[in-house]
Amino acid sequence: NVSQVISNTECMLLYGPGTIQPSTICTRGENRQSTCNGDSGGPLVLEDDRTLIGVVSFGSAIGCERRLPVAFARVTEFTEWIRNKTGVAAGSGEGTTTESQ
Numbered sequence: 001n002v003s004q005v006i007s008n009t010e011c012m013l014l015y016g017p018g019t020i021q022p023s024t025i026c027t028r029g030e031n032r033q034s035t036c037n038g039d040s041g042g043p044l045v046l047e048d049d050r051t052l053i054g055v056v057s058f059g060s061a062i063g064c065e066r067r068l069p070v071a072f073a074r075v076t077e078f079t080e081w082i083r084n085k086t087g088v089a090a091g092s093g094e095g096t097t098t099e100s101q
Helices: 008-015 075-086
Strands: 003-006 024-029 044-045 052-058 070-074
Touching: 008 024, 024 052, 052 075, 070 075
Parallel strands: none
Antiparallel strands: 003 024, 024 070, 044 052, 052 070
């Protein structure tokens, strides 16, 4: 499913002031379907190299067929936090993980 990034200004006009932050990326899918319940945490990846650039934050509260944009958390805004929590150095691809039961 190919999505087009739209400006945060356009996204804010649809969702209202205060909902869209600089750490947000908004997209519209080619079929204009929004996210559905249970989609939170899903990936937004670049088509060419599958780089993760966003994580589903929210979509329309009134249903996924409402043709509203999807708001993603912009991964680059959280890389320092991710490094601190995972121990992964920038670009190393290495770190430690802990599995919880």
